[in-house]
Amino acid sequence: MAAQSNQSKANQSKPDKSKPDKSKSDKMEKIVSLCRRRGFIFQSSEIYGGIGGFWDYGPLGTELKRNIKDAWWQDMVRNPPAGPNGKAFQMVGLDCSIIMNPKVWEASGHVGGFSDPMVDCKACKGRFRADQTADTACPKKPSKMVGEHKECDLTDPREFNLMFKTHIGALEGSSSVAYLRPETAQGIFANFKNVIDSSRVKLPLGIAQIGKSFRNEINPRNFTFRSREFEQYEIEFFCHPSEADEWYTFWRDVRHAWYVGLGLRSDMLVLREHEGKELAHYAKGCADVEYDFPFGMAELEGIANRTDYDLKAHIEKSGKDLSYFDDQRKERFVPYVIEPSGGVDRSLLAFITEAYTVDENRASPEFMKFHPRLAPIKAAIFPLVAKDGMPDIAEPIYNELRKHYACQYDAKQSIGKRYARMDEAGTPFCFTIDGQSKEDGTVTVRNRDDASQDRIDKSRCLEYLRDQLQL
């Protein structure tokens, strides 16, 4: 999303504003605690007291994040859905540098205007986003929101630029200033001509990129939802201006359906069209996919018809011709761009929130009902005890399954505890090798979702997993 929109949007009622009710904030606390306990997400630099707005992904979180990015790449880039009315289009990938020539950010408007309104409190010396004081906790006790204590003394709002600045080379000076990218999109615009000239691709064309972005958010909050370092998956989809409305609708619906297909319940997801003032001045259409988090409805992804705004800005600043010649139409034009721009960390948080399930009737009440494609571990293999020949049966099964799927072998603790650990990791199936396995060659398969158990021949484990996961 370009700079200008951030500023204007800052004055709108933001969706992650609604105050959480108690049961929802309890749920959020339980999710955060499970994430830490089970190694999904840790606070960055925790041994030094952490650092606000930065997070690390643990072993399970790393697999989950990789699965989300792989699913996106597979479903959007390698094998996207058919275009509107069967229209053909191409998709290619890009992997740009995080630090680019600062002129890129001047052209995009980020240097001049990528800012949020900020207020200082003269009493507590805190700094807050001016449009979020009503739902930001004041550091003073008893707990109230910013501005609600008698002593709170807020300044007038002023603009705070969210770009992270750094310096290139050994000499620090105005000529060495550079920025960590606040979005991946601009790298795509800057390379548009390179891709067209090098790849024998034609419009309509999507260029996709997954990568880290950085924003010096005034108040990072809601766990990983608003971080200072995060990952984005973005597509810039270039098309003829006359087809832009159709492609906008297409991508808006495709992106919404993608989240539903991976397990976000459609009644928890909203596709919200921007209207009136919320629409950036250059955009012809914009919709947000929002998820009903315990802390309120909040954006996972924005899909916008950005017109020819970005390419024209770069044409003007760079002096390079970024227009496109369509040899079928026999026409040269500056393409319109449809941009589906999502956050990997935000969608990961939504998938975790959705997966988090409590069933007090189970031996292990908390479990993570991930979609099979996203589950960090697809199967666990347990010898009931680490003796009596059971590991000799279990290990070959593990060695076969791990060639195809992320699997875990665990021979320690009681079987109940091992099931509980796998439930918390969201592992769809556990194979247990017990005394009977030695006699008749069968193993137990336990299903995460209903804790039901099946007995199958040990030679069928891979086939069973394939059938059940459909992967």
Ligand code: ATP
């Ligand atoms: P917001 O209004 O919540 O600040 P935005 O509209 O500025 O978000 P975009 O610039 O459109 O966000 O960025 C595209 C996507 O990148 C967002 O939909 C979101 O998923 C992700 N994103 C943006 N800022 C952050 C952040 N601070 N932390 C995590 N993800 C982010």
